[in-house]
Amino acid sequence: MRSQQVHHPLFARFYARLSISMESAGVDKRRDAMLAGLTGSVIEVGAGNGLNFAHYPGTVTSVLAVEPEQHLRGLALISADEAKVPITVADGTADRLPADDRSFDAVVASLMLCSVPDQAVALAEMHRVLRPGGELRFMEHVSSESAGQRRVQRLVDATIWPVCFGGCHAGRDTLAAIAAAGFRVEEVEHYRLPDSRLWPTTPHALGVAVRA
Ligand SMILES: C[S@@+](CC[C@H](N)C(=O)[O-])C[C@H]1O[C@@H](n2cnc3c(N)ncnc32)[C@H](O)[C@@H]1O
Numbered sequence: 001m002r003s004q005q006v007h008h009p010l011f012a013r014f015y016a017r018l019s020i021s022m023e024s025a026g027v028d029k030r031r032d033a034m035l036a037g038l039t040g041s042v043i044e045v046g047a048g049n050g051l052n053f054a055h056y057p058g059t060v061t062s063v064l065a066v067e068p069e070q071h072l073r074g075l076a077l078i079s080a081d082e083a084k085v086p087i088t089v090a091d092g093t094a095d096r097l098p099a100d101d102r103s104f105d106a107v108v109a110s111l112m113l114c115s116v117p118d119q120a121v122a123l124a125e126m127h128r129v130l131r132p133g134g135e136l137r138f139m140e141h142v143s144s145e146s147a148g149q150r151r152v153q154r155l156v157d158a159t160i161w162p163v164c165f166g167g168c169h170a171g172r173d174t175l176a177a178i179a180a181a182g183f184r185v186e187e188v189e190h191y192r193l194p195d196s197r198l199w200p201t202t203p204h205a206l207g208v209a210v211r212a
Pocket of ligand 1: 006015019045046047048049050051052066067068069072092093094095109110111112115116117167
């Protein structure tokens with residue numbers, strides 16, 4: 001099986017800038033909440049420029065951060081050097097994680113399940129590399145509970161959104177996909193960021209799912 005290619009040089013540069021300004025708009029607090037209490041070995045999938053790295057608690061013994069996009073991976077390497085827990089940055093994609101079965105205590109997926117070509121395949125890989133009872137920590141923008149905003153999400157997903165934003169889909173039902181992949185969603189917080197319905201990616205879900 002050939003693994004997926006991820007080559008979005010323009011989006012990578014755009015995201016590297018935008019993401020830093022979004023941190024002070026509240027994303028940094030959400031990263032703290034997503035990673036709070038984690039222990040042991042962690043694999044982070046689609047790590048981007050490494051904005052989670054500074055938020056890992058000292059109880060995490062190692063992080064394998066997988067990032068397929070070259071520019072973002074270079075920035076992740078710099079972030080890894082500054083982190084207080086040991087982080088190894090590796091090339092790889094969610095459909096074929098560079099890890100053995102049941103080898104991690106936790107998987108982290110933030111703002112990336114919107115962008116993988118096939119959520120079921122990515123989540124099956126996350127399930128494979130997690131030990132039984134291990135946790136998937138997630139922070140994702142998701143499909144809206146408002147019918148009007150869902151219509152907008154469907155429209156942009158069928159037209160401009162994936163092309164403009166590195167394969168991102170605004171309105172995926174990611175919680176349903178997590179449950180369908182064999183995880184038990186134990187905690188979930190829904191919020192809007194920013195607090196508006198004007199932008200298609202404002203509805204978010206942050207939580208913990210346990211590998212059955
Ligand atoms: C919006 S960025 C989020 C980055 C980071 N997780 C964060 O929280 O800031 C989406 C990330 O998903 C990555 N990505 C896209 N397709 C992927 C795939 N098939 N496998 C793994 N990562 C992928 C992108 O390269 C990018 O780093």
